[in-house]
Amino acid sequence: MSDNNYLDIILAKCDEASKAKFAVVKNEEILSTIANRIELCNPKDLFIHTGSAGRSRLCQKDGFRNE
Amino acid sequence: MKGHTIHFDPPAEQGRVVKQTYAIEDEGVYVSSMANALPRAEADDLIQNNMKNIMDGKTMIIGFYVRGPKGAPTSYASLTISDTWYLAHQQDNLYRCNVADFQAQVELIGLFFTNTHGKGSLNTKEAYIMTDGKKKETWAWNVSYLGNCALIKKGHHRLANDDAIYSHRGNRLSEHMFITGIKMKDGSIVWIDGAAPSGCGKTTTAMAGDTFVGDDLAQVWIAEDGTIRSINPEFGIFGIVRNVNIEGDPLLMERLRNPESEVIWTNVLIDDKGVPH
Numbered sequence: 026m027s028d029n030n031y032l033d034i035i036l037a038k039c040d041e042a043s044k045a046k047f048a049v050v051k052n053e054e055i056l057s058t059i060a061n062r063i064e065l066c067n068p069k070d071l072f073i074h075t076g077s078a079g080r081s082r083l084c085q086k087d088g089f090r091n092e
Numbered sequence: 093m094k095g096h097t098i099h100f101d102p103p104a105e106q107g108r109v110v111k112q113t114y115a116i117e118d119e120g121v122y123v124s125s126m127a128n129a130l131p132r133a134e135a136d137d138l139i140q141n142n143m144k145n146i147m148d149g150k151t152m153i154i155g156f157y158v159r160g161p162k163g164a165p166t167s168y169a170s171l172t173i174s175d176t177w178y179l180a181h182q183q184d185n186l187y188r189c190n191v192a193d194f195q196a197q198v199e200l201i202g203l204f205f206t207n208t209h210g211k212g213s214l215n216t217k218e219a220y221i222m223t224d225g226k227k228k229e230t231w232a233w234n235v236s237y238l239g240n241c242a243l244i245k246k247g248h249h250r251l252a253n254d255d256a257i258y259s260h261r262g263n264r265l266s267e268h269m270f271i272t273g274i275k276m277k278d279g280s281i282v283w284i285d286g287a288a289p290s291g292c293g294k295t296t297t298a299m300a301g302d303t304f305v306g307d308d309l310a311q312v313w314i315a316e317d318g319t320i321r322s323i324n325p326e327f328g329i330f331g332i333v334r335n336v337n338i339e340g341d342p343l344l345m346e347r348l349r350n351p352e353s354e355v356i357w358t359n360v361l362i363d364d365k366g367v368p369h
Contacts, residue, residue, distance in 0.1 A: 038152070049195070050195065054204070055195075062173045065140070067146075067147060068148075068151060068175065069147075069148075071154060072152070073154055074154060074155040074189060
């Protein structure tokens with residue numbers, strides 16, 4: 026599987042915000058690892074957690090809502 | 093209290109599921125580990141059968157964490173892939189999350205660790221925790237207790253330990269150690285790393301110093317100039333508060349009772365008036 030295939034698999038699960046966050050990830054091994062996990066676990070979408078401001082509060086809030 | 097969260101784990105999973113924790117073993121390679129050894133073919137089948145579609149209908153949360161400050165040769169990049177917001181929330185309180193720093197550390201060190209966690213059924217009897225030293229991966233499913241699913245901590249510590257022993261023997265240590273500094277009369281600071289098993293006072297001892305750096309994990313190495321360097325892979329505290337009190341642990345109690353501190357409580361009992369203890 027090529028670099029582009031990995032990225033295609035990942036981007037197909039991303040909204041526009043996550044696509045933008047993912048643009049900085051260039052390492053092929055990182056891309057292949059994530060793409061393989063997507064194919065195995067089959068999530069409906071991805072949340073790319075890059076350490077942006079307020080991240081913890083966002084996860085806390087979503088944690089309450091979803092779990 | 094503002095900034096505090098209470099998390100509830102399944103009744104059967106109030107601690108680590110040690111008997112269901114495995115180290116993946118390749119043929120002809122002996123795994124010296126407190127975990128149970130599991131042949132690779134068997135482990136691969138279990139992963140494929142149990143993780144297949146485990147996030148169906150859910151969001152996959154991908155976290156780019158670094159186990160230590162950027163630039164240190166022992167700050168390993170640690171990729172966390174999970175369907176649990178609680179895990180992301182907890183790891184944000186304990187590890188640095190930054191995608192650019194993650195990539196920089198992958199380039200610097202030449203490797204990264206991956207933890208894949210599926211919440212699954214939360215049926216503890218069907219839970220698995222696996223460490224794959226060869227692929228530098230950890231896996232966990234049907235678990236929620238952080239000791240079982242936040243494998244960036246103990247699981248990836250084991251992988252860091254392997255790297256220290258097999259790739260940097262005699263130059264590095266990756267250990268369960270606190271790091272603290274004690275100020276001398278002349279103003280200099282004597283730095284101390286110390287080891288003790290869980291529940292034996294590492295946090296309390298570390299906080300007795302004047303400059304607290306870490307209470308659980310330490311990466312130690314000999315720098316090019318011959319000096320000994322040490323970092324804490326974490327930047328928060330994960331621990332048991334049994335027997336913690338204002339006399340013995342004033343700094344810790346202040347942090348736990350401060351509304352500005354973000355604290356996640358687990359294993360909390362709620363009385364009939366709805367008050368947590």
